Amino acid sequence: MTAGIDADKYYTPPAMACRAFERAQLASAPAICVDTACGSGSLLSAAEDVLAAQHFLGIDSDPLMIRQLRRERPDWRLYVGDLLKRHRPPPTNFPGTNYNVDLLVLNPPFSLGPKKYLTVKYLGQSVKCSVAMAHILRSLELFKPNQGAIAVVPESLLYSDTDQNARELLDQNFSLTELLQLSIYTFKGARVNSLFVQFNSPAGRSNAAKKIVHAHKYLIPTSVVRGGLQMHAFNRVSLGARVIHSTSLRSIAVDGVGAVSERTSIVAKGRISGWMLLLPRVGLPNEGAFCALYSEDEVQLSDCVMGMTFSSRDAAVSAQIKIRDHWKSLLCLYRGTGARYITIDRLIDWLYSIGIIDRNSMGGMGEMEFI
Helix, strand or coil: CCCCCCECCCCCCHHHHHHHHHCCCCCCCCCEEEECCCCCCHHHHHHHHHHCCCEEEEEECCHHHHHHHHHHCCCCEEEECCHHHCCCCCCCCCCCCCCCCCEEEECCCCCECCECEEEEEECCEEEEEEHHHHHHHHHHHHHCCCCCEEEEEECHHHHCCCCHHHHHHHCCCCEEEEEEEECCCCCCCCCCCEEEEEEECCCCCCCHHHHCCCCCCEEEEEEEEECCECCCCCCEEEEEEEEECHHHHHHHHHHCHHHCCCEECCCCCCEEEEEEEEEECECCCCHHHCCCEEEEEEEEEECCEEEEEECCHHHHHHHHHHHHHCHHHHHCCCECCCCCECCHHHHHHHHHHCCEEEHHHCCCCCCCEEC
16 A cells, blocks of 8 residues: 555555466556555566566655665666646656556555545546545556556445445446455554455446346345434434334344334434335344344334335245345445445345345336236
């Protein structure tokens, strides 16, 4: 990662870089390889050892690291600078090449002091995104690599709402492959969920989850909702809608919705009734606490709970069975740099892949039948 004042400084272990690069798929050995957050130089070294890259260019905001790298690798072109402030790339006129960059490799900063979000230009648009995504977008915009990029990213970059617009723009030119999941202990001094990914060019997919060819003849319709009541801010009353929070899901599975004691008069997003299935939005779900529930009266979901409602008991139980049959893949949907969480879009796409469809997504279903 880039080092310097107010920037995180966690360099990639060389062994992890080599393992990830061994899994990468490239059309040819890169003639010119660029790292826009080169730090200790481990990614460029791995590109040389594993990918047989020939020429190397590195940028970092830490002058001490660049000075050290210049002593160790006098054949590399190394520059001190803030990538996000650069208006043009350094020269790439390496001898025996066409001057075009073939591959980007980078481990960008995940944060920048108090800044968690930045706005950068990409494909002519202003994009608000995470710090890591901003560095990736700017790097791609400046160097336009023929074979895309290999990067270390926080898990949240792949799934968070913050980076949704950026991911949609990247989908226009790149397909994404996960190369290597890293341990939370990979970077000394930091505990973070992160992984190596490859941005392949040209793009091989767009909205892949929407293009799944289903073998399901019958789909179970549901309405997927995210709760909206903030637990720290609601008024507790003796009469009102029962409040379901993620911490109460286990007891509800045993004693039913009627056992919930907390109530509120606030009407927030996520008021549901009838047959339902509930999942935590934050924190991994417990399979033993996942079962079809019924409430004649409306209940209020907290902002840490996702709900699925069904028209009948049979539909709810059928959906429960389907989801439990695919429980391991459900757990994989919970991602995040810190706490594991799931988004409503991610859940809806996954449900569709196993034969459960959100009612708001039923348009254009053709001859599909519903139960």
